[in-house]
Amino acid sequence: MSVIIYHNPACSTSRNALAAIREKGIEPQIIEYLKTPPxxxxxxxxxxxxxxxxxxxLRERGTPYGELGLGDESLSDDALLDAMIAHPVLINRPIVVSDKGAVLCRPLEKVFEVLP
Incomplete structure (x- = not known):
């Protein structure tokens, strides 16, 4: 099974998700999305x-979320995607993708939904 993790090594949840994947015997493709944004x-x-x-x-804490007015519920998905691409720190993490789907691993246990 192919597994991808959008990872931030400075984030403990992201590090723990990576460890959980590896404990299952899977070596995922690791994308440090702050260095190499999607x-x-x-x-x-x-x-x-x-x-x-x-x-x-969409990540709020430690990001320009408020400054960019992203709390406005009337913003379209396209506007939110544009903000996330312009400011990758707005992408919440970790995101794990496999043949079974994609999940934001918050809480961490969500990672097991997409692992064998």
Whole structure:
């Protein structure tokens, strides 16, 4: 099974998700999304695969969320995606993608939904 983790090594939840994947005997493709942000299409596809709304993947704490007015519930998914691409720190983490789907691993146990 192919597994991808959108990872931030400075985040303990992200490090713990990576460790949980490896404990299952899987070596995932690791994308440090702050260094190598996903394209807009890639991010949109990952979110679509999760079945969750775009806003679910938007990080508020420690980001320009407030400054950019992203709390406005009337903003479209396209506007939220544009903000996330312009400011990758707005992408919440870790996101794990496999053949079984995509999840934002908050809480950490969500990672097991997409692992064998």
């Amino acid at each position: 394209s807009r299409d890639e991010l949109k596809a990952v979110i679509a695969k999760s079945g969750e709304p775009v806003r679910h993947f």
